[in-house]
Amino acid sequence: GAVVSQHPSRVICKSGTSVKIECRSLDFQATTMFWYRQFPKQSLMLMATSNEGSKATYEQGVEKDKFLINHASLTLSTLTVTSAHPEDSSFYICSARMGTGRGTRSSYNEQFFGPGTRLTVL
Amino acid sequence: SQELEQSPQSLIVQEGKNLTINCTSSKTLYGLYWYKQKYGEGLIFLMMLQKGGEEKSHEKITAKLDEKKQQSSLHITASQPSHAGTYLCGADMRGNNNDMRFGAGTRLTVKP
Numbered sequence: 001g002a003v004v005s006q007h008p009s010r011v012i013c014k015s016g017t018s019v020k021i022e023c024r025s026l027d028f029q030a031t032t033m034f035w036y037r038q039f040p041k042q043s044l045m046l047m048a049t050s051n052e053g054s055k056a057t058y059e060q061g062v063e064k065d066k067f068l069i070n071h072a073s074l075t076l077s078t079l080t081v082t083s084a085h086p087e088d089s090s091f092y093i094c095s096a097r098m099g100t101g102r103g104t105r106s107s108y109n110e111q112f113f114g115p116g117t118r119l120t121v122l
Numbered sequence: 123s124q125e126l127e128q129s130p131q132s133l134i135v136q137e138g139k140n141l142t143i144n145c146t147s148s149k150t151l152y153g154l155y156w157y158k159q160k161y162g163e164g165l166i167f168l169m170m171l172q173k174g175g176e177e178k179s180h181e182k183i184t185a186k187l188d189e190k191k192q193q194s195s196l197h198i199t200a201s202q203p204s205h206a207g208t209y210l211c212g213a214d215m216r217g218n219n220n221d222m223r224f225g226a227g228t229r230l231t232v233k234p
Contacts, residue, residue: 004164006164034222041227042226042227043210043224043225043226043227044165044210044212044224045224046221046222046223091162093164093165095222110155110167110170111222112167113157113164113165113167114164115163115164116162116163116164118162
């Protein structure tokens with residue numbers, strides 16, 4: 001159980017185009033989904049947190065107009081990189097969590113990670 | 123600077139040898155996760171530690187969290203080529219699992 005998929009797994013696009021990445025929770029309902037970015041040989045950096053039916057919360061330094069996040073259902077969140085440029089080339093990973101997110105010692109809501117999407121902008 | 127410091131950054135060991143990876147924070151952690159990642163792939167969950175002094179094992183991998191909940195170690199016994207990959211520690215920094223931070227990772231190579 002607790003499988004998260006991402007599509008596409010790999011995308012190459014021209015500079016200036018927009019790219020949409022999908023993140024799906026396959027066997028559970030995800031009230032919260034997270035989007036991370038990982039540059040080569042670096043760790044994951046949280047970009048934004050999205051709750052189903054509400055606007056995403058972006059981390060400092062992440063442009064909300066450039067990285068559009070939609071969490072329209074409990075099983076799907078999308079990240080659209082608008083007007084992509086070569087510096088946006090990166091590995092994008094989503095994670096999904098069921099429940100309210102109020103972690104307590106007895107009910108800890110784990111994040112389940114997708115396999116990632118490698119974006120290359122030429 | 124990283125909120126979670128991992129060491130070493132990379133490690134090359136001979137098959138059959140034991141190894142330890144460390145993850146340290148200056149803050150008390152609400153939950154500490156260990157993941158394995160192969161290049162260009164997602165994260166594979168290994169273990170989660172919550173309580174100070176907690177220790178968990180799965181096959182040949184043991185993870186510990188210190189009493190202060192600021193440091194964790196991942197120990198692999200009798201390493202095999204299948205253990206190769208990048209190991210990441212991740213931690214819940216605020217207790218609501220909304221703020222996960224990750225270490226920079228430790229790249230492990232196991233020589234046959």
